[in-house]
Each structure stands twice: as structure tokens, then as C-alpha cells.
Amino acid sequence: MPNQLHDSASEAKNVIRTHRTGYDLLLHPGLNKGTAFTEEERDVFGLHGLLPPHIGTLENQRERRKKALDNEPTAFGKYSLMRDLQDNDEVLFYSLIAHHIEELLPVVYTPAVGEGCQRFSEIWRKPRGLFISYPDRHLMDKMLANPRYNEIRCIVVSDGERILGLGDQGAGGMGIPIGKMALYTALGGIPPHHCLPILLDAGTDNQALLDNPIYIGWQHHRVRGPEYDEFIEMFVAAVMRRWPNILLQWEDFAGENALKILAKYRDRLCTFNDDVQGTAAVTTGTLLAAVQATGVPLKDQRIAMFGSGSAGVGIINLLIAALKDDGLSEAEARQRIYAFNRHGLMVEGDPALRASQMPLARKKEDVEGWKVDTAGPISLFDTVRNAKITVLVGTSAQAGAFTEETVRELARNAERPVILPLSNPTSKSEAAPADLLKWTDGKALIGTGSPFAPVEIDGRTVRISQTNNSYIFPGLALGILVSKARRVTDGMIMAAAKKLASLSPAVQDANAPLLPPIGDSRKVGLAVAEAVGMAAIAEGVSDMKPGELGDELRKYVWEPVYRRYELVKGDC
Incomplete structure (x- = not known):
């Protein structure tokens, strides 16, 4: 195996054994140390002259x-x-x-x-x-x-x-x-x-x-x-x-392909779709943290899901599971969520509905008697006003879709409205955090898909949490690999979401950001990994014993440090 970089014995000694020398060694990104090769390594691996003399x-x-x-x-x-x-x-x-x-x-x-x-x-x-x-x-x-x-x-x-x-x-x-x-x-x-x-x-x-x-x-x-x-x-x-x-x-x-592929293969191999399940986990985790900060239980929130592609469908499905965990029936949970496509609120009978969206559409009797400003599809503003929405989630890639009129109406429905404009990059965000705070008198709890600078309002600095999948998928993958899970279950995705929510600074301080600092992402990843691994064990898709998981995680995690090299003649 000419490219085998590690074996168990050499790893235990913090040593890398390789047959590569000279240019071949320097051109391999997994092995190159540049000026950090020692004098001895330069002798052994034929690096003199290929590197400047400085030992860095x-x-x-x-x-x-x-x-x-x-x-x-x-x-x-x-x-x-x-x-x-x-x-x-x-x-x-x-x-x-x-x-x-x-x-x-x-x-x-x-x-x-x-x-x-x-x-x-x-x-x-x-x-x-x-x-x-x-x-x-x-x-x-x-x-x-x-x-x-x-x-x-x-x-x-x-x-x-x-x-x-x-x-x-x-x-x-x-x-x-x-x-x-x-x-x-x-x-x-x-x-x-x-x-x-x-x-x-x-x-x-x-x-x-x-x-x-x-x-x-x-x-x-x-x-x-x-x-x-x-x-x-x-x-x-x-x-x-x-x-x-x-x-x-x-x-x-693309949305329909993403959902179709996931449904077809999730029971054949260990697989997940980050746009569907990772986005769902980070959004649900952020929302669970936010409702703790508001003091209003999730089951009493009314959620507008603006954008029902693969990400929106995934979020809704996990939110329904979270609402059921909070005591609602399936039917009651669905009544708490109002889903939109590019035309407006999804209502049964709309010929534009895709197969994945049909279960999310409202019944016609749900919207009978609503006061609406225009004929045709029901707008986000009209839904916020009539359904008394308390939570806005955006995955539409429609910049500016969360308008001042809509957000001010939202603020009438909740003391601390939750607003998550998740579309990225930044140019596609449904609203800018500074505007959202201005329109809600600084009361909104905000998470965005892309990074935004802190906002100064009313003499205080508000750090904007980036509701980014990076809080979920690295730890999710780590937990799957270390536990040797055979499949990725809905319970593992929910475990990741709930672990993230438990790490929220807002759990201790209602005015704190919804998510940990990005600088703590590595710690978050390890915590999520352990929760995912434990869920895999509990659901029977891993044969590992619960007491083994922590040690296996610590042994597996790779650190970016230079190791000592030993030359192996021929193939390693």
C-alpha cells in the first residue's frame, strides 16, 4: 500500500512512517512540513537544497x-x-x-x-x-x-x-x-x-x-x-x-433530487444529507435554545417556514418531531407550522405544489375568513397577521423577504420574536440583523445563515449567532465514525439538535446569543459527536458499549501537529 501514511504502532509513538523522499515528499500535502523538517529528516529524506536552510x-x-x-x-x-x-x-x-x-x-x-x-x-x-x-x-x-x-x-x-x-x-x-x-x-x-x-x-x-x-x-x-x-x-x-x-x-x-436520493438510499448505507438533516438540526437546536430564552414553550409557538425546498422540508419534519416531544400530537404539531413556497403560503389544491410539499400545505378551511390585502396566494405578511406568527425561519434565498412591515407585525405577536434568516451567502439573506433589531426595538432573538457583525443598539452590543450547519455536521460525522454506526437515524439527528441547544449561552442568560461563539466550534463538535454516538448505541445501529464511546472519541480525534518521520524502504 504505497500511500499508507500511518500504522497503529507508529501512531502510538507519534511517528509517521513513509517511503516518500525528496520532491515526492514535499509535494504530498498530507506529509509536507516545509521548513519544519529537522536537520536529521533533511538528511534521511534527501531534502537538502530543496528547502531553504532555516529550520522553522x-x-x-x-x-x-x-x-x-x-x-x-x-x-x-x-x-x-x-x-x-x-x-x-x-x-x-x-x-x-x-x-x-x-x-x-x-x-x-x-x-x-x-x-x-x-x-x-x-x-x-x-x-x-x-x-x-x-x-x-x-x-x-x-x-x-x-x-x-x-x-x-x-x-x-x-x-x-x-x-x-x-x-x-x-x-x-x-x-x-x-x-x-x-x-x-x-x-x-x-x-x-x-x-x-x-x-x-x-x-x-x-x-x-x-x-x-x-x-x-x-x-x-x-x-x-x-x-x-x-x-x-x-x-x-x-x-x-x-x-x-x-x-x-x-x-x-437540487431540492427534489436531494429528498429523493436521501429517501432511496438512507436504508441502504450510512448516509445523510446536510442540506436536509444538518440544516434541520442546527435550526431546531437554535429554536429550542430561543424558546428557552423567551420562556414560551415550543408547543405554544407559531412558526412561518419561508422556503420549502429540501432545507425547509427537512426543518419542518424535525420541528414536527420536536413539537411531538413537547407533548403535541402529529396533527397538532402540523397546525403550528405555516409553510411557504415561492408563490406564497402553501394551501391544498395549488397545482404548483411538489410531492414533498403536499403534506405541508394548509387546508382551505384553515385560512377561510383571513383578512388579506390582495387576491391570489397568501403573503408572508398576511400569514403573520392572521396566524399570529411568533417565529420566522427563512430558507428562500430571497434577499430582503423579511420586510419591515412583516417584522413589525411579528413583534406585535410576541414579546421576544424569533427570527432566523438562514439563506446564504450574505447577499441572499432574508434580512439584515441590524434592521431586525431596529424593527423589534431590540427584542428579536436572531440567528443567521451567514456571518454578520455585532449590532449596536440601545447602548448595548448584540452578537449575532450564525445558525450554520458547521455546528452540526462535523460532530455528526465524528459521532457516526467513532460509534461505527451502520445507519443515520432521525434520533441521531435530533440528539445533535438537542445537544446544540443545551450548549446555548441563552440557557443561562436570556439576553445572551443563541449559539456558542464560533471560536468554540471544536468543543461543540466533540459534544455533538458524543451525543450522536450515544443515540446510535441506544437505537441499535452501533454495537459499541456506552462506556467505550468517550475513550474512542479521544483516541480517534486528529490534531494538526507535526510528527517525527521515519523512512521505510519500498512500499509502506
């Missing part, structure tokens, strides 16, 4: 890279520098993030990753992960068989069709699996050599990409229908042949 440290290197980042004026420029660093020296990349989480998370993930995907063809330089294009679909087994993938334990895959709120980015969507897997390691401690980002290139309907001579993807309109379904099936079958116990995360598939 990881601390020196972090300082050098941080200065370069600080000198780069644009978010995209910083993103590009971090991507280059990841492809050059993974330990330094993750060490830099660990020491500057709050500053660099928006650089390696949202919102900067959005522009990174849009301009991915401009900055692609080195292979990372796998591009599996539709014309090459019959080569999947051969691609996956490469020995360099022997240690893979988890995959994030996208087809690039629905990147954040930016739509179809084709092969540029690879920026999302790369970014997600970076957070698997940075926030979850999953070893980077266990992670494989994959882009399924089924074409693109983005005309700008089809016309762009430097676009790196398959320049063909998207394959759809039975051909697309067969492509996905071929991929899942090939993955299961290569890694029967793999964790597979689906990411940024």
Missing part, C-alpha cells in the same frame, strides 16, 4: 501565513490563499484555522466558498478529491480502486446544481465538498486522510459556464430523468463495493 516551527509558519492572509484585501483572495495552503501543507492549514477559527471559518466555508465555487475554474491547480463525470461513469470502479484511497472512511459528494443560494455551478461545486471536508477535520477532528470530496459532474445548465472556454467541467447540459438516476445508482453501488462501511454525505443537490 509550526508557530513560525502560522505567523508567516497569517501575514500573507492579512495582506490580501478580498475574501476571495483569502479563500484562494487558503486553498493553496491546503494543497501544500495540511497540518499548517488546519493549525492556522484552529488558532483563528472565528476569522477563518468564513474564509474556508460560507460565505467566501460561494465565490470560490463561482470562480473555481480560475483557481483549480492541484487534484483534491475526485471528479466523476457522466461520460466517464463506467470508469468509477477503476477511479475508486486507487490505493491512495485505502484509508477513506467518509465522503462528501455534490453534483453542483444548487450551490448555497447561487444555483447551478457545475463542476465548480467541488468547492463545497472540499470545504465541508475541511470542517470535518478542523471542527470535528476527523483525520484528513480519511476524507474524500467527490463531484458528480452530470453537466450544467448554467449558460455562462457552457460558454466559458476555461470552465473545467463537462460542457454539456445536465443529464436528467432516468439517465441521472442511473448515474447516482452507479455511484452508490461503486462506493459500496469499495467501502462497505463508508459514511456518505450528500451536499447541495
